[in-house]
Amino acid sequence: MQPLIELENVVKSFGEHRAVDNVSLSIRKGEKVVIIGPSGSGKSTLLRTINCLEPMDSGTMRFAGKPAGYVQRGSELVPDKPRNICALRTRIGMVFQQFNLFPHMSVEQNVMEGPVTVLGESKANARATAMDMLGKVGMAEFADRYPASLSGGQKQRVAIARALAMKPDLMLFDEPTSALDPELVGEVFDAIKQLAVDGMTMVIVTHNMGFAREVADTVIFMENGSFLAKGSPGDFFQRQCEDPRVQSFIDKI
Numbered sequence: 116m117q118p119l120i121e122l123e124n125v126v127k128s129f130g131e132h133r134a135v136d137n138v139s140l141s142i143r144k145g146e147k148v149v150i151i152g153p154s155g156s157g158k159s160t161l162l163r164t165i166n167c168l169e170p171m172d173s174g175t176m177r178f179a180g181k182p183a184g185y186v187q188r189g190s191e192l193v194p195d196k197p198r199n200i201c202a203l204r205t206r207i208g209m210v211f212q213q214f215n216l217f218p219h220m221s222v223e224q225n226v227m228e229g230p231v232t233v234l235g236e237s238k239a240n241a242r243a244t245a246m247d248m249l250g251k252v253g254m255a256e257f258a259d260r261y262p263a264s265l266s267g268g269q270k271q272r273v274a275i276a277r278a279l280a281m282k283p284d285l286m287l288f289d290e291p292t293s294a295l296d297p298e299l300v301g302e303v304f305d306a307i308k309q310l311a312v313d314g315m316t317m318v319i320v321t322h323n324m325g326f327a328r329e330v331a332d333t334v335i336f337m338e339n340g341s342f343l344a345k346g347s348p349g350d351f352f353q354r355q356c357e358d359p360r361v362q363s364f365i366d367k368i
């Protein structure tokens with residue numbers, strides 16, 4: 116089966132520092148990939164590159180078999196037209212550590228905003244989509260509330276619904292529970308697990324090993340911009356953990 120997304124030899128530097136150093140990764144439809152690794156290892160930069168928030172220096176990305184975000188011009192790789200990048204980005208949903216909800220909009224309006232302004236959906240359709248997605252994350256009854264009145268876990272579930280309302284093919288989660296009080300982590304992971312059951316293709320950066328074991332098809336350990344270890348959870352936690360660098364990281368968290 117054709118992979119949903121394929122990165123080949125992707126490099127992204129900030130000055131002299133290679134934040135993403137020659138990464139190749141292929142993700143099939145429905146696959147759940149968990150990325151772990153120390154702070155500064157390039158996890159966020161990799162997700163931002165996949166989502167075309169950071170232009171890559173070299174390498175290629177294909178989405179559903181087509182070149183994504185970049186076009187080859189002679190020997191150079193140049194960013195694709197903004198219009199094409201925007202079209203691609205609507206197919207990729209991203210959830211950050213910070214929820215970034217619009218404070219002056221209700222929960223429902225926050226989730227409707229993308230479908231109305233980006234996808235051009237009618238308000239009635241967008242409202243139906245919003246309620247559907249809020250239902251998926253257990254937040255339908257909070258539709259009329261404002262973000263300020265919600266807990267961190269509830270805000271993050273709204274942020275997930277907002278990303279889902281764009282009907283993405285791929286969801287990227289960058290440490291979605293790191294800003295939460297420990298007792299609120301479970302409700303957010305439960306919402307993500309439900310997406311896994313629904314067959315969503317996902318890349319999740321998290322240090323929650325229980326979640327990685329339970330949900331991931333593939334676990335990757337990233338360090339200094341490269342993949343140091345990669346495998347199924349069974350393989351990863353048995354064999355790869357013999358690597359002292361991975362082991363010492365896992366022991367610390």
Ligand code: ADP
Nearest residue numbers: 129132134152153154155156157158159160161
């Ligand atoms: P992680 O998410 O694994 O903690 P990041 O992708 O945020 O790592 O960062 C990887 C490296 O790239 C770090 O050394 C960081 O300081 C650097 N970096 C990230 N974003 C920028 C930026 N916008 N400008 C300069 N350096 C950056």
Ligand code: MG
Nearest residue numbers: 158159160289
């Ligand atoms: Mg990060």
